[in-house]
Amino acid sequence: MKPPIALSVENLSFSYGGKKALDHVNFKIHSGECTLLLGPNGAGKSTLFSLITRLYDTRDGHIELCGFDVKRKTRKALAKLGVVFQQTTLDMDLTVMQNLRYHTALHGMGRRLANQRIQQELERLSMYERRFEKIRQLNGGHRRRVEIARALLHKPSVLLLDEPTVGLDVPSRLAIVEYVHQLADDENLAVLWSSHLIDEIYPDDHLIVLHKGRIKANGAVAEVLKITNTAMIKDAFYTLTQGDQT
Amino acid sequence: MTNQPGAHLHLTEGRRAGPSCVNNMLHYWRAMWGIIGRELWRFVTQRERFISALVRPLVWLFVFAAGFRAALGLAITPPYETYILYEVYITPGLCGMIQLFNGMQSSLSMVYDREMGSMRILMVCPLPRWFLLLSKLFAGTAVSVLQVYVFLAIAWFYGIKVPWQGYLWVLPALMLSGLMLGALGLLLSSFIKQLENFAGVMNFVIFPMFFMSTALYPLWKLKESSMLLYNLAKYDPFSQAIELIRFSLYGQFNQHAFIYTLVAFIVFMTFAIIGYNPSKGMMMKKGGS
Numbered sequence: 001m002k003p004p005i006a007l008s009v010e011n012l013s014f015s016y017g018g019k020k021a022l023d024h025v026n027f028k029i030h031s032g033e034c035t036l037l038l039g040p041n042g043a044g045k046s047t048l049f050s051l052i053t054r055l056y057d058t059r060d061g062h063i064e065l066c067g068f069d070v071k072r073k074t075r076k077a078l079a080k081l082g083v084v085f086q087q088t089t090l091d092m093d094l095t096v097m098q099n100l101r102y103h104t105a106l107h108g109m110g111r112r113l114a115n116q117r118i119q120q121e122l123e124r125l126s127m128y129e130r131r132f133e134k135i136r137q138l139n140g141g142h143r144r145r146v147e148i149a150r151a152l153l154h155k156p157s158v159l160l161l162d163e164p165t166v167g168l169d170v171p172s173r174l175a176i177v178e179y180v181h182q183l184a185d186d187e188n189l190a191v192l193w194s195s196h197l198i199d200e201i202y203p204d205d206h207l208i209v210l211h212k213g214r215i216k217a218n219g220a221v222a223e224v225l226k227i228t229n230t231a232m233i234k235d236a237f238y239t240l241t242q243g244d245q246t
Numbered sequence: 247m248t249n250q251p252g253a254h255l256h257l258t259e260g261r262r263a264g265p266s267c268v269n270n271m272l273h274y275w276r277a278m279w280g281i282i283g284r285e286l287w288r289f290v291t292q293r294e295r296f297i298s299a300l301v302r303p304l305v306w307l308f309v310f311a312a313g314f315r316a317a318l319g320l321a322i323t324p325p326y327e328t329y330i331l332y333e334v335y336i337t338p339g340l341c342g343m344i345q346l347f348n349g350m351q352s353s354l355s356m357v358y359d360r361e362m363g364s365m366r367i368l369m370v371c372p373l374p375r376w377f378l379l380l381s382k383l384f385a386g387t388a389v390s391v392l393q394v395y396v397f398l399a400i401a402w403f404y405g406i407k408v409p410w411q412g413y414l415w416v417l418p419a420l421m422l423s424g425l426m427l428g429a430l431g432l433l434l435s436s437f438i439k440q441l442e443n444f445a446g447v448m449n450f451v452i453f454p455m456f457f458m459s460t461a462l463y464p465l466w467k468l469k470e471s472s473m474l475l476y477n478l479a480k481y482d483p484f485s486q487a488i489e490l491i492r493f494s495l496y497g498q499f500n501q502h503a504f505i506y507t508l509v510a511f512i513v514f515m516t517f518a519i520i521g522y523n524p525s526k527g528m529m530m531k532k533g534g535s
Contacts, residue, residue, distance in 0.1 A: 075372040108270070109276070
């Protein structure tokens, strides 16, 4: 039996003026599944994230988070969601602790519960000792860890990551990739990870290839390789995006 | 997690026991205090911002008002019961000026946060957007009220003293005027697409609003020189906010100014909420169609 659907996107379209950014996008993500959303720059990945997080309005199509319609049951849907945006969204002049406390306040957590969750998430990421440092003092990899910790503080069921490893060195990147994959496995968390970096894909991942606002492939890595008749993901990606650079 | 790839991780606790009820009052209360506390902390730790917010009105008070003292004769008009110095007259106007600039500073930081992405964290939390905007507004107002009290304290040492009760009565007036000017800032920020456009706001909103008001000169003085200016100043919501502050400082309640400021706040706030609504307002136009 398949695990429950955590994120459902149905017939989603979106335009900037006359330019179509998303064109009839359909996919589902189940709990415990790590889904890589792969697409070249300008494929529509960030637009899709803005629609899921309700920063933009959904006019054509339908998005559900854990059974809650994002447009009609916005608050219930957003309570199930943890997000790491492409750009850093931490306050540089505040400490790690202050940034995380701000997030717990926005999610209505009391001080004791907040401290407990903050300690738990930061310890997992080996950042607890640095909790009183200002964000400005941290390097890019550590800032990303704080953002991932923050996204998990309210125990979401779905985790969205919009190109979270951009600009990081290789060890930091691999460590984050591994951590998030383990979260999906051990915590039954549904992960949607947007990327244009092929080496972030694990063989067991679910893969969605988005190109010019359309889904070109949607399935397990092995399935995508099969339909494209290729042996490696980079070749499959190249075939599906017809030679566009990643 | 360590820096090394393949580091062993311990993931133990289940991930389904979120806050039992996101809809309760406690959630709203904590979120609002979280937003206000953050703004206040940022303000007091950013020493340059604190000082620059005070320097502007103090320059007006110590230099401009001192220079104009001889040039401008003031008749006895309510709430004043005796002849007053020009410095005394412009003090409420400078309190309003602090709040006007603070409101615009908040709107500038909203545009900046939106461009930089930190606004997103606020917008994706599970609370209604109107409440988040209102909390932001309260936070900005709290900062501006703090600034005004520090300014009034310095003015007190300079010799500009109001009855001690005035320092208490002015608090609700400052809160309402701060909310009104902050709501105007919010409304403007929903229209401003990029940070660069903020200079336009300064030129087309802040300066006309300030100079066409009763901040620097009483209405009857304006009437003597231009009926058009008189009418513009009369209907400028900033004038009404200043009059509300002026009367409160002397323990008097200006009902007309209060209602005018309150209505202006409600109108600005309503349009700001519409402006930030992803389905209806300017966010939609910015985001796409």
